[in-house]
Amino acid sequence: MHQRILILDYGSQVTQLIARRVREAGVYCEIHPGDVDDAFIQSQQGLKGIILSGSHASAYAEESLKVPAQVFQAGVPVLGICYGMQSMAAQLGGKAEWSDHREFGYAEVRAHGHTRLLDGLQDFITAEGHGMLKVWMSHGDKVTALPPGFKLMASTPSCPIAGMADEDRGFYALQFHPEVTHTTQGEAILARFVTEICGCDRDWNMPDYIEEAVADIRAQVGNDEVILGLSGGVDSSVAAALIHKAIGDQLTCVFVDHGLLRLNEAEQVMSTFADHFGIKVIHVDATDAFMGKLAGVSDPEAKRKIIGREFVEVFQTESGKLRSARWLAQGTIYPDVIESAASKTGKAVAIKSHHNVGGLPDDMNLKLLEPLRELFKDEVRKLGVALGLPPAMVYRHPFPGPGLGVRILGEVKKEYADLLRRADAIFIEELHKTIDHTSGKSWYDLTSQAFAVFLPVKSVGVMGDGRTYDYVVALRAVQTSDFMTADWAELPYALLKKVSSRIINEVRGINRVTYDVSSKPPATIEWE
Ligand SMILES: Nc1ncnc2c1ncn2[C@@H]1O[C@H](COP(=O)(O)OP(=O)(O)OP(=O)(O)O)[C@@H](O)[C@H]1O
Ligand SMILES: O=c1[nH]c(=O)c2[nH+]cn([C@@H]3O[C@H](COP(=O)(O)O)[C@@H](O)[C@H]3O)c2[nH]1
Ligand SMILES: NC(=O)CC[C@H](N)C(=O)O
Numbered sequence: 001m002h003q004r005i006l007i008l009d010y011g012s013q014v015t016q017l018i019a020r021r022v023r024e025a026g027v028y029c030e031i032h033p034g035d036v037d038d039a040f041i042q043s044q045q046g047l048k049g050i051i052l053s054g055s056h057a058s059a060y061a062e063e064s065l066k067v068p069a070q071v072f073q074a075g076v077p078v079l080g081i082c083y084g085m086q087s088m089a090a091q092l093g094g095k096a097e098w099s100d101h102r103e104f105g106y107a108e109v110r111a112h113g114h115t116r117l118l119d120g121l122q123d124f125i126t127a128e129g130h131g132m133l134k135v136w137m138s139h140g141d142k143v144t145a146l147p148p149g150f151k152l153m154a155s156t157p158s159c160p161i162a163g164m165a166d167e168d169r170g171f172y173a174l175q176f177h178p179e180v181t182h183t184t185q186g187e188a189i190l191a192r193f194v195t196e197i198c199g200c201d202r203d204w205n206m207p208d209y210i211e212e213a214v215a216d217i218r219a220q221v222g223n224d225e226v227i228l229g230l231s232g233g234v235d236s237s238v239a240a241a242l243i244h245k246a247i248g249d250q251l252t253c254v255f256v257d258h259g260l261l262r263l264n265e266a267e268q269v270m271s272t273f274a275d276h277f278g279i280k281v282i283h284v285d286a287t288d289a290f291m292g293k294l295a296g297v298s299d300p301e302a303k304r305k306i307i308g309r310e311f312v313e314v315f316q317t318e319s320g321k322l323r324s325a326r327w328l329a330q331g332t333i334y335p336d337v338i339e340s341a342a343s344k345t346g347k348a349v350a351i352k353s354h355h356n357v358g359g360l361p362d363d364m365n366l367k368l369l370e371p372l373r374e375l376f377k378d379e380v381r382k383l384g385v386a387l388g389l390p391p392a393m394v395y396r397h398p399f400p401g402p403g404l405g406v407r408i409l410g411e412v413k414k415e416y417a418d419l420l421r422r423a424d425a426i427f428i429e430e431l432h433k434t435i436d437h438t439s440g441k442s443w444y445d446l447t448s449q450a451f452a453v454f455l456p457v458k459s460v461g462v463m464g465d466g467r468t469y470d471y472v473v474a475l476r477a478v479q480t481s482d483f484m485t486a487d488w489a490e491l492p493y494a495l496l497k498k499v500s501s502r503i504i505n506e507v508r509g510i511n512r513v514t515y516d517v518s519s520k521p522p523a524t525i526e527w528e
């Protein structure tokens with residue numbers, strides 16, 4: 001049983017980042033809705049502290065979520081961030097109010113009073129000797145009166161109470177956001193809160209996690225057989241390696257080739273897992289089934305749904321062939337869990353239906369095994385490294401389950417997929433080969449996801465003095481930490497030039513290459 005920090009979420013866009021920072025400090029934490037009941041908080045074993053997130057709401061508004069009373073009676077330190085601070089003030093006898101001076105973005109905050117949370121953590125010291133922090137703010141409301149027992153911990157000229165603390169009770173609150181990287185000392189502040197103030201031991205690390213997870217999987221599964229949809233992507237690969245370590249040959253992976261994989265992907269996945277790791281992998285070539293069902297369909301959502309259904313068909317057929325498969329393993333990770341909880345509450349609109357293996361028919365009768373459901377992607381990667389997976393697999397860009405099916409706009413045809421595979425392979429090869437001299441890293445490593453998109457429109461070109469009338473490919477490369485928002489990557493022109501000329505020269509059928517310069521939002525990463 002790990003010591004844990006409970007993060008209560010009031011709907012901030014950056015709540016996940018609080019959890020990331022706490023985990024990075026080596027402390028286990030979980031995010032739960034801000035209106036959990038008192039009994040839930042009392043039931044938290046190993047609870048060492050509570051963090052209250054920000055929110056779009058206003059703490060003084062009647063209808064806003066209140067912090068459960070038990071939070072302040074649990075006998076553990078509490079850190080309120082932004083809305084969390086304003087709620088703390090409002091509920092403990094101080095005051096939070098609407099302000100006519102909103103602050104968004106960079107701010108300089110003066111630290112006061114030598115609190116355990118901020119003492120010594122300044123970014124610079126003014127001529128008058130005041131310790132200053134460079135922070136990121138995002139608020140329109142503010143605390144205007146300290147609750148009894150609290151002292152001032154931080155201020156800015158427009159926000160005189162930008163931090164407050166009641167050190168006897170272990171209550172701390174910040175108006176700025178320590179969880180975002182723009183707050184330079186943010187990571188140190190959160191680490192100090194969870195280790196020094198809450199007294200957590202930093203007992204969360206991946207090598208130890210492997211031992212625990214292996215024991216859990218063995219206890220859960222017993223002698224049953226498990227099947228796992230293996231994509232060759234990071235999550236399912238790490239899940240496969242972990243489960244294989246726990247139960248060896250009781251695991252059978254099913255790798256589905258839907259005809260929409262990248263160049264040579266099937267061979268790579270089979271050789272890594274079957275040959276190198278000795279994991280049982282069934283390679284199902286379902287190209288005809290997928291392509292048949294997709295013929296004539298051009299609506300993106302309809303395509304996604306067909307692909308999702310076909311995956312289930314394949315898993316169902318394959319599990320029926322095994323002696324006693326009782327479990328379906330998935331590479332579900334913590335952001336999937338948080339996001340699906342958020343979408344169940346109806347707060348978030350559905351932009352795209354993810355193909356996932358979920359929604360399995362009842363007659364399949366499989367229980368779910370999800371050993372990564374508590375981990376963030378960066379932790380999954382560390383786990384993969386600790387399990388001995390090759391770095392090229394662990395650090396590869398994510399690839400969506402529907403594959404090239406959502407990268408060929410409109411109707412999917414084999415001819416298009418073949419052209420796209422070759423263009424995409426050239427782009428990826430050049431990204432690997434091109435090194436940025438400032439960082440010493442390849443452009444593949446400097447981007448979070450990169451791929452080519454097939455546009456089923458023809459344009460005129462001239463090649464070898466002759467006229468061409470061929471298809472267009474768009475290149476997409478993005479940088480992002482969480483895939484929720486993303487910037488297009490400023491790839492060097494020389495790289496774009498090389499890729500474009502190679503694609504046009506080497507892939508007969510494509511005579512034009514464009515580069516996608518849209519960020520997310522308002523665009524999304526994939527084109528469909
Ligand atoms: N071609 C495939 N064959 C079998 N299962 C697949 C295939 N593609 C996707 N899946 C299943 O769908 C799940 C979700 O896909 P997703 O792309 O989110 O994860 P991933 O492929 O494991 O990792 P990454 O996000 O790095 O691509 C996978 O974990 C896997 O179980
Ligand atoms: O496994 C997946 N099944 C899907 O159906 C799917 N759709 C999008 N993606 C991936 O999700 C991230 C965000 O993509 P979007 O900005 O296009 O929504 C990007 O990393 C996308 O590649 C998917 N992954
Ligand atoms: N980021 C936040 O938590 C903002 C809290 C509140 N909505 C405000 O505007 O001050």
Ligand SMILES: [Mg+2]
Binds near residue numbers: 231233398399
């Ligand atoms: Mg994938």
